[in-house]
Each structure stands twice: as structure tokens, then as C-alpha cells.
Amino acid sequence: MSIPPPPGPHQPDPAQGPSPAPDPYGPPPQGQQPYGQQPYGQQPYGQQYGQPYGPPYQAWGQGYSPYARPSSVNGLAVASLVLGVLCCFPAVGLVLGLIALAQIKKKGQSGKGLAIAGSILSSLGLALFVTALATGGFSDAWDEFKKGATEGTAFSVVKGQCFDAPGESLEGLTYDVDEVPCAGEHDGEVFGEFRMTGGSAFPGDSAVSDAADEKCYPLQETYAMDTWALPSDVDVYYFGPTRQSWRLGDREVTCIFGNTDENATLTGSLRADESTLDGSQVALLKSLNALDTVLWEEPEDYPEDDLPGYRTWSRDVHDSLDQQIRALRAHSWPAKADKQVAALVKDMEDARDEWEKAVAAAEDDDVDAFYIHYDKGYEYVDGPSTVTARKALGLATKRPTYDEEGGDGSGERSGGELNV
Incomplete structure (x- = not known):
């Protein structure tokens, strides 16, 4: 009768049946050494064949994942930097930057550099805002804006300029004209201009028309002094501000010569003043x-x-x-x-x-x-x-x-x- 070998550290007890699979993350079974360790004085497996000692797999420390979890970026720090770069609402950008620094320190978040940069830029923007307000810089900037907006709405024509109007008509609404030489055919010729006065409220189209009737005809006699030389089919027209352009500071009324027949044009300059x-x-x-x-x-x-x-x-x-x-x-x-x-x-x-x-x-x-x-x-x-x-x-x-x-x-x- 053969006697079964005593159960060793790596062999299950036959009387107990098959042992369950060992938990790789739990403690080793009773009587066994942790994986990769041998009892004192016992050569590891494979040592006797000249193989180097070492575990077959890389062992990680604590946790389950080899990847580190980065800390989140503070959102207020990002907002502070954006406002600081854009120079809009500098006071808000500065406040957000200071709040972001406090939250970063308390919660261990990242974005400290963003918060500092946003605070600095917002501080500079706030300083520029206060300086411009004290020196009247905003007033000048607004005037330039209105000028640009007005020029974009009410185009500029000058005395002595000849042009063609869209639709070949000098009545109605237009946003631009094409300058052409006065020697050839053209729809209109500018002979003067003046500025209306008034507050922010548009006085109405009839008021603009009355002002043009009052001031354009005297200007005609300084540009075309020889009134007998004016063709009988030539009359006075004008460019005037609209309700929209008036709000932007447009007060310019431009006096022009045009043909009374909207299907006809002018040919040659009508200028007859001290220059001619x-x-x-x-x-x-x-x-x-x-x-x-x-x-x-x-x-x-x-x-x-x-x-x-x-x-x-x-x-x-x-x-x-x-x-x-x-x-x-x-x-x-x-x-x-x-x-x-x-x-x-x-x-x-x-x-x-x-x-x-x-x-x-x-x-x-x-x-x-x-x-x-x-x-x-x-x-x-x-x-x-x-x-x-x-x-x-x-x-x-x-x-x-x-x-x-x-x-x-x-x-x-x-x-x-x-x-x-």
C-alpha cells in the first residue's frame, strides 16, 4: 500500500478536495509564503538551473491602476485670465482671480498661475479704465466711434465732386455713390455742405428739407456764380441725415446739382467761381x-x-x-x-x-x-x-x-x- 506524500506548500490536501483559486490581492493561504518569497534556506525555483532570481510579473504598490489621477483646474482661474486678456470687465476679472487663488489653496486644485496672470491683467485693465475715465479718453474714443459709424452710414462727398447714384435717381434712400470725373456724364455734382444743429432727437424729414431749402440755394451762388449759365433742366438736390444716422451724430447736409429728369444726366462741371x-x-x-x-x-x-x-x-x-x-x-x-x-x-x-x-x-x-x-x-x-x-x-x-x-x-x- 502506497502512502500519499504529505501535503506540501503547493499541493492541496486530498482529503479536503480541490482548494479554491487563491486571491491574488488577499493574504496568502495559511502555511504559505507570499508569492515570490521562499522559506529561509530554500533555493527558489529555477535557481538550481542557473536562472536569475526575480518575480515573473511587475508588482505595483498600492491601488489598482498605474496611472496617477491629476487634480482639476479651477474654472474661476480660467475665467479671470480670459477677462484679463480681453480687457473687458477688468474689475470682475480681478475679483474672480482672487477668489480662484483662495479656492485653489483650499481644495488643492491647479490653475494658480492662470489666476495670478488673470489678476495682474485685470488690474492693469482696471487702471487703464480709471485713467481713461479721468482724462476724458472715453469721450474721445466714443467720438471716434460715432464718427466711424456715421461715415459708415452717411458716406462722405466733398465740394466739387461728381458722382453716379445707385438707381440713377437723386431721390429716395441711398448708402453709397460712385465718384466719376465731372468732364463726363454723371448724376450729380456737389456744390456745398452745411451742418444742422439740434439735440439727440431727430427733427424729422421735413425739418431737414426746410434747412436744405434755406441754405443750399445761397451756397449755389457761391459755386455757380453765373446762374444764367445753369441749364434749365438743372435743379438743387441734397443728401440729408436719416433718423438712424442722426442718433450717431450725423448732422451733415450736402447740396448737389442734378437733372430734373431722373432719366437724364449732367455733362461737364457747372462750377463757376473764383477758381474758374x-x-x-x-x-x-x-x-x-x-x-x-x-x-x-x-x-x-x-x-x-x-x-x-x-x-x-x-x-x-x-x-x-x-x-x-x-x-x-x-x-x-x-x-x-x-x-x-x-x-x-x-x-x-x-x-x-x-x-x-x-x-x-x-x-x-x-x-x-x-x-x-x-x-x-x-x-x-x-x-x-x-x-x-x-x-x-x-x-x-x-x-x-x-x-x-x-x-x-x-x-x-x-x-x-x-x-x-
Whole structure:
């Protein structure tokens, strides 16, 4: 009878049946040494064959995973850095940075460098904000912003510039024009500009139109002094601010020449001022235009309905004639035009006497006498002596005509607008 060998450290007891699989992470079974260790004095397996001693697998220390778990980044630190870099809400960025440093220290989070950088940048931004506020830098920046915004909304055109308008129309709404040479065909020619005054509230399209009617026509006579040279189909239009551009500081009204037929264009420049005319031409046109300006201010009602108004206006005409007579006599005219201008001055003197009598008739409430002197005073206007003086100086000689809508001496003129 064979005797079974005694159970060894690596053999189960037959009487106990098969032993369960050992737990690799639990304590070793009773009577056994931990894996990889041998009793004192016993050679490890394989030593006798010359193999080096060592465990067959790498043993890790505590835990189950060889990968270290990194600490989380503080979100407030990231937000502080972003606000500091963007320079927006610097005070908020500084507060977030300080809170982030306290949380990082307490929770052991990462992001300390981000919080410090965000705090520093936010502090610099806050310092710049306070400096700009104290020195008025924000006011200048806002003005520049409004200027840029306005220029983007209401485009810029300058005196003497010719252009084509979108849709080939000078009425309606536009956001841009194309500059073209004045020598060729074009839709409009800029002859002046002025700025409106007012608060932040838009005064309305009618107020812009009234301002243009009041100020564009006088500017016309400084750009196209020889008004007789203007084609009959040319009228005054303008670029005006809109409700939107007014909020951004746009107050510019630009006065332009355009064709009364929206399907037609202009050809060549209409400019006739001191840059294109000689001294004698300018002297004569200044006097004639000054008188025309006063004549355009004639009261709208009939003399019998507003005789006091006509009395005041007649006195203004008399005084203007007196002033222009002295100016024409003081100028040295070229020989080719001396006699012609002298004849014109003589007619102006006769007209001055008639307007003086018209004033006296109005003071006496004599409407019939006023009409007599009123008609005689107007005889010299655009009369033969005016034509011969113009011709001698090389100016236009075709008298302008006015229809009922374009103007008849009552001061009413037509025009149009192009809002921008």
C-alpha cells in the first residue's frame, strides 16, 4: 500500500478536495509564503538551473491602476485670465482671480498661475479704465466711434465732386455713390455742405428739407456764380441725415446739382467761381447775385394784403442797389467792358430812385402808386444793359426762365432730397 506524500506548500490536501483559486490581492493561504518569497534556506525555483532570481510579473504598490489621477483646474482661474486678456470687465476679472487663488489653496486644485496672470491683467485693465475715465479718453474714443459709424452710414462727398447714384435717381434712400470725373456724364455734382444743429432727437424729414431749402440755394451762388449759365433742366438736390444716422451724430447736409429728369444726366462741371473766373467777372456777378438775393425775398402776399411788408422789402432793395452801385463804380473794368458796365450802373441808379418812391408810397398807404414804382423798379432787372455787360465780360447772355414751380420771383423754388 502506497502512502500519499504529505501535503506540501503547493499541493492541496486530498482529503479536503480541490482548494479554491487563491486571491491574488488577499493574504496568502495559511502555511504559505507570499508569492515570490521562499522559506529561509530554500533555493527558489529555477535557481538550481542557473536562472536569475526575480518575480515573473511587475508588482505595483498600492491601488489598482498605474496611472496617477491629476487634480482639476479651477474654472474661476480660467475665467479671470480670459477677462484679463480681453480687457473687458477688468474689475470682475480681478475679483474672480482672487477668489480662484483662495479656492485653489483650499481644495488643492491647479490653475494658480492662470489666476495670478488673470489678476495682474485685470488690474492693469482696471487702471487703464480709471485713467481713461479721468482724462476724458472715453469721450474721445466714443467720438471716434460715432464718427466711424456715421461715415459708415452717411458716406462722405466733398465740394466739387461728381458722382453716379445707385438707381440713377437723386431721390429716395441711398448708402453709397460712385465718384466719376465731372468732364463726363454723371448724376450729380456737389456744390456745398452745411451742418444742422439740434439735440439727440431727430427733427424729422421735413425739418431737414426746410434747412436744405434755406441754405443750399445761397451756397449755389457761391459755386455757380453765373446762374444764367445753369441749364434749365438743372435743379438743387441734397443728401440729408436719416433718423438712424442722426442718433450717431450725423448732422451733415450736402447740396448737389442734378437733372430734373431722373432719366437724364449732367455733362461737364457747372462750377463757376473764383477758381474758374477772372476778377472782373467775379465782381459783376457778386453785385448781380446780391441784388437777386434781396429780390427773392419778396413777400408772398400781394401788396394790398401786406403793404407794410412790401415797404420793408422795398427799402432793402433800395439799400442793396445803393451798395452795389458803389461797388461797381469802384472796380477797374477792362476797356472792352467799361462802357457796358457804366450803362448798367446808370439803369441801377434809375431803379434805385424808383424803389425809394415805392417805399414812400407804401408809407402813405397808396397801393396804386406803389405798384407804379414797383413795376418801374423791376424794369432794369435782367434788362438789355445787363445782357450787354455780361457779353462784354464773356459771361452767359441767355436770360433764365422760371416756371410756376421753379420760381417766379416769389422766393419759391423746387428741389429734391436723397437721404443717406
